[in-house]
Amino acid sequence: MSQYLVLIYGDPTYEAGSSDDVMKGHMKFGEDFGSKIAGGNALQPTSTATSIRPDGAGFAVTDGPFLETKEALGGYYLIEAADLDEAITISQGIPMPAGGVEIRPVVVYG
Amino acid sequence: MRVTRDLDLAEECVQEAFTKAVTAWQQELPANPGAWLTTVARNRALDLLRREQHLRRLLPLLVEEQVAPEEPEHTDLLRLVFTCCHPALALESQVALTLRLLCGLSTADVARAFLISEPTMAARITRAKKKIAQARIPYRVPDPEEMPARVDAVLAVLHLLFTTGHTAPSGARLVREDLTSRALELGRMLHTLLPTPEVRGLLALMLLSEARTMTRTDEHGRLLLLEQQDRSRWDRDVIEEGLLLVRQALQAGPPGRYALQAAIAAVHADARTYEETDWREIAALYALLLARWPSPAVALNRAVAIGLGAGPEAGLRALAALDDEPALATYAYFPAARADFLRKLGRTEQARRAYEEALLLTENEVEREFLQTRLLELDQDKA
Numbered sequence: 001m002s003q004y005l006v007l008i009y010g011d012p013t014y015e016a017g018s019s020d021d022v023m024k025g026h027m028k029f030g031e032d033f034g035s036k037i038a039g040g041n042a043l044q045p046t047s048t049a050t051s052i053r054p055d056g057a058g059f060a061v062t063d064g065p066f067l068e069t070k071e072a073l074g075g076y077y078l079i080e081a082a083d084l085d086e087a088i089t090i091s092q093g094i095p096m097p098a099g100g101v102e103i104r105p106v107v108v109y110g
Numbered sequence: 111m112r113v114t115r116d117l118d119l120a121e122e123c124v125q126e127a128f129t130k131a132v133t134a135w136q137q138e139l140p141a142n143p144g145a146w147l148t149t150v151a152r153n154r155a156l157d158l159l160r161r162e163q164h165l166r167r168l169l170p171l172l173v174e175e176q177v178a179p180e181e182p183e184h185t186d187l188l189r190l191v192f193t194c195c196h197p198a199l200a201l202e203s204q205v206a207l208t209l210r211l212l213c214g215l216s217t218a219d220v221a222r223a224f225l226i227s228e229p230t231m232a233a234r235i236t237r238a239k240k241k242i243a244q245a246r247i248p249y250r251v252p253d254p255e256e257m258p259a260r261v262d263a264v265l266a267v268l269h270l271l272f273t274t275g276h277t278a279p280s281g282a283r284l285v286r287e288d289l290t291s292r293a294l295e296l297g298r299m300l301h302t303l304l305p306t307p308e309v310r311g312l313l314a315l316m317l318l319s320e321a322r323t324m325t326r327t328d329e330h331g332r333l334l335l336l337e338q339q340d341r342s343r344w345d346r347d348v349i350e351e352g353l354l355l356v357r358q359a360l361q362a363g364p365p366g367r368y369a370l371q372a373a374i375a376a377v378h379a380d381a382r383t384y385e386e387t388d389w390r391e392i393a394a395l396y397a398l399l400l401a402r403w404p405s406p407a408v409a410l411n412r413a414v415a416i417g418l419g420a421g422p423e424a425g426l427r428a429l430a431a432l433d434d435e436p437a438l439a440t441y442a443y444f445p446a447a448r449a450d451f452l453r454k455l456g457r458t459e460q461a462r463r464a465y466e467e468a469l470l471l472t473e474n475e476v477e478r479e480f481l482q483t484r485l486l487e488l489d490q491d492k493a
Contacts, residue, residue: 002246083248084198085256105245 001080003038003106004087010099012065012072016042025095033079033090040077071099078106187212188251188303191296195264196247203238204267205274210235213292223274223289264300265312265368268293272316276323294320301355307362310355311369317352318375321345333480337384349379370399389419406437414447422451442471446481453488462488 017023030037046065053060065072077094081087084103091101194207202224209215209223221231241247252260275289297313325339356376359369374395381387396412409432417425429448438444449464462485469481 083246084196085248085250085252088198089256103245 001082002108004079004081004084004091005104005106006077006079006087006091006094007073007102007104008075008077008094008096008099009071009102010074010097012046012069012074014074014097015045016075019097022095022097029093029095032093036079036081036090038078038080040075042075043073045074046072074099185251187299189249191264191300191303192252192260193242193247193249195260195267196242197260197263198245198247199238199241201266201270203234203241204263205270206231206235207238208267208271208296209292212296215292219288261304261306261308265308268296268300268316269312269368271296272319276319290316290320290323307359308366308368310362311359311366311372314352314355314359314372315368315375317348317355318372318379321348321352321379327476331476332483333476336378336387339384341382341384344379352376353379365398365402367399367403370395370402374399387418389415393419406432406435407441407443409435410438410441410444410447417447417451422454425451426455440471442468442477442481444468445471446484449484453484453491456491458488458491 049063049065051062051064051066053062077091079087079090081090084105087103091103094101190211191208194211195204199207206220206224209220210217215223217232217235218228220235221228224231271289272293275291275293294313294316297309297316301309301313321344322339324345325341325343326334328334352372353376356369356372359365360373365373374392377388377392377395393412393415396408396415400408400412410429413425413428413432416428426448429444429451432438432444445464445467449461449468452458452461452464465481465485465488469478469485472478472481
């Protein structure tokens with residue numbers, strides 16, 4: 001089994017929990033693929049984000065997401081799958097109200 | 111890392127097959143090495159099919175074969191096909207891997223076929239192999255429910271290979287036979303392993319186009335239209351093979367994109383003279399194709415067929431309906447088609463402007479020369 005981080009992208013202003021349909025979708029996803037889900041969280045909208053960049057002397061702390069994009073990271077799941085095909089099948093069960101998801105294999109060291 | 115090992119192993123197997131071929135050819139070179147390879151591949155696949163009688167109903171059984179301790183050899187080949195043509199890889203990488211791993215072409219040859227430098231192509235192939243390993247793109251035949259979409263992806267690669275070979279985007283030669291014959295070999299192989307209606311449709315389409323290749327240019331390499339081609343030189347055996355496959359593909363239910371394109375090619379192949387071409391049938395098939403596969407290029411071909419069936423004015427009207435299509439704005443064939451209809455109506459100056467517009471849009475030297483000839487003919491029309 002390998003781990004994949006599935007990043008959920010969508011409307012930057014979306015408030016997690018504000019839609020019953022999406023909530024139901026996540027619950028169904030949890031029921032359908034419970035044993036494959038190693039973790040996951042919803043994130044507050046990008047208006048709550050704080051970014052930090054080293055600026056030589058110390059750190060510049062600014063308001064806002066790291067990158068301003070039309071579709072922003074809104075949440076993630078950490079899933080376990082035998083290969084990319086299984087990861088794709090599992091990820092298709094995740095609600096995608098606007099935008100979609102990105103699947104990234106997790107690096108295994110050693 | 112299992113995938114990399116398998117993939118490298120598969121690469122070795124393909125190379126071994128080619129090494130064997132080369133060894134055999136050193137003793138006696140077959141008249142047509144491409145056909146020889148295809149025949150060998152087909153015979154081998156047929157042997158396997160005979161041994162495994164159940165494999166007639168290939169799709170559901172292949173999946174069981176995966177867990178069986180002894181897998182027939184040909185699933186190796188199919189697995190490699192599906193790995194190379196995985197939709198998680200960029201299309202250009204899918205094509206490169208297919209040529210490199212399935213056809214055994216050298217990286218230098220693959221680079222030449224796509225008019226890019228060898229280091230660039232080597233980097234592209236390395237990147238693709240790395241993604242296969244790191245994202246763990248599986249080396250297996252997809253599950254039945256994934257199968258239709260995955261077969262579509264394979265067919266898209268073969269079709270791209272064939273059309274790239276058939277109309278080189280730039281450069282002096284209209285056809286790069288290497289690519290078309292590789293695409294045909296792969297099409298035959300896939301058809302042997304996975305005889306679905308769409309695979310059959312694509313193979314038929316490629317065969318029916320291939321049968322006319324020799325007559326697409328004259329002895330100076332100049333482009334000849336269907337109208338000008340010597341139909342007695344069309345390869346009748348290849349056409350018959352293609353027609354049979356089209357019929358089988360169409361009988362299998364609502365036709366897919368490739369089967370419809372093959373049906374259109376079949377109408378052309380069936381006409382003994384250009385004048386006998388059933389343009390209304392062709393326009394009707396394009397309408398079906400447009401419903402199945404909405405694309406500006408298909409809409410353009412339909413408009414041209416309407417004009418050839420119902421007259422140049424009807425053609426111009428059908429073309430005018432596509433004026434706002436952004437994808438056609440840079441497509442040389444669009445103004446060239448308008449120019450042809452204008453010319454038939456004697457609207458010489460408008461035709462001239464349209465041919466000149468088309469000339470600005472193509473870099474293929476053969477096509478450019480063709481358009482320039484058309485412009486010269488306009489002057490003769492006037493005189």
